[in-house]
Amino acid sequence: MEVELKLLLAPETPVGALSSLEFPAALTQIKRASLGNAYFDTPDLALRQRDMGLRIRRRGDFREQTLKTAGRVEGGLHARPEYNTEVSGECPQLERFPDTLWSEKDREAIQSALAVQFHTDFERQQGELSLADGVRVELALDSGTIRAGERSEVIAELELELISGEASALMPLARHLMSQWPLRLGLDSKAARGYRLAGLAPWPEVVENAATQPLALLAAWQRNEERLLAGELAAAAPMSAQLQAVVTLLGESAEGLRPLVQALQGDAPRQALQAALGSTEYGLIQLSLLALSLD
Incomplete structure (x- = not known):
């Protein structure tokens, strides 16, 4: 289960360095990466109708496919089951995900009709915090664009993803960071924004x-x-x-x-x-x- 708090930067605010923020503990596992993501669905939006999101993420030569299934969003707090596996090639391989997600017939029908619907491309600054009571949080500062044909939207957001511990620990951490940068709670995922930009959702x-x-x-x-x-x-x-x-x-x-x-x-x-x-x-x-x- 992925549990994260999504924070948006104010429009036209330059995305600074993650390391310029003050943290309640030492920021470790610091890294930067250029991430390219292709989101897939069928022409009749079979995945969207199931409240699923499917992508392949490119990080250098590495490819990973991710499937997110139905969850909940409360304000800026997002919780959704998530499945990740390595993948070869440019098209998802649904047989690598648990069989319990769909019947074999449905899986084969969706697999045969998958096509790219939109892209998200962004630079990610990433780090990890270890807090009290076994709480570990991954921070990801993303700056880039969502693309669907000739249309595009800006990505400028800071995500706090819970690795271990209680979700309530995200709240004081968010308050600490939001007192330093002009951030607000994000309601929509990148995928939801991409579907709308592509004209596939109202x-x-x-x-x-x-x-x-x-x-x-x-x-x-x-x-x-x-x-x-x-x-x-x-x-x-x-x-x-x-x-x-x-x-x-x-x-x-x-x-x-x-x-x-x-x-x-x-x-x-x-x-x-x-x-x-x-x-x-x-x-x-x-x-x-x-x-x-x-x-």
């Missing part, structure tokens, strides 16, 4: 309302943030109302959102959001909301 809709529960409120905030940054100005008004609800829920710790609540009702909401993302406070309030939902 773009999400603006969330007009949200329940008062912290997790639903956070998800609505994140989705409308993403839509507003994409230029969908209709997301501004509901996002303003949702942020007001966050202030009401969190109290004094979320007071820093009040100027943005007002600015989102003005003539330049997208620019106001972009400016807010440049502060560390924005992401830290998101993290507080996620922490509240997990209590």
Whole structure:
């Protein structure tokens, strides 16, 4: 089971060196790599319909195939079963994954129809932290692009993946890092973004309302943030109302959102959001909301 917390850098923020951050323990296993990833599915999206993601990752001459199956996303916390095996050639070999994932007939049908749907290519800075109580966390700072035909999107994110220990240990580590860089919680995986960019999945809709529960409120905030940054100005008004609800829920710790609540009702909401993302406070309030939902 892969458990990770995905943190996004503010738009147009230069991706710095991972080593420039201060960590609560010594960062070890430090390395850099150029990673190329081809994501596969069938023309009728048989894997997508099963909530599966399949890729081949290139690291120099080495090839590894990865299959991720249905999991859950809570704010920026992602948990999904993951299977990895070495592979030869440029096409996945499904027989190398556990037979329990599908019937032999389905596996053969999917195998025969697999084709590349999109690519992600990025530079990865990577390191490992060993914390108290046997907690080990891998950090990966990725900078690059998602490509689907002539379309592309920027990748600029920091992933905290739990190697061992309790998932709750990711929260204080994230807070420590988010107090140094302008980071916010990431809702969508690279694969989900790639499917949309390739026209194989619909773009999400603006969330007009949200329940008062912290997790639903956070998800609505994140989705409308993403839509507003994409230029969908209709997301501004509901996002303003949702942020007001966050202030009401969190109290004094979320007071820093009040100027943005007002600015989102003005003539330049997208620019106001972009400016807010440049502060560390924005992401830290998101993290507080996620922490509240997990209590």
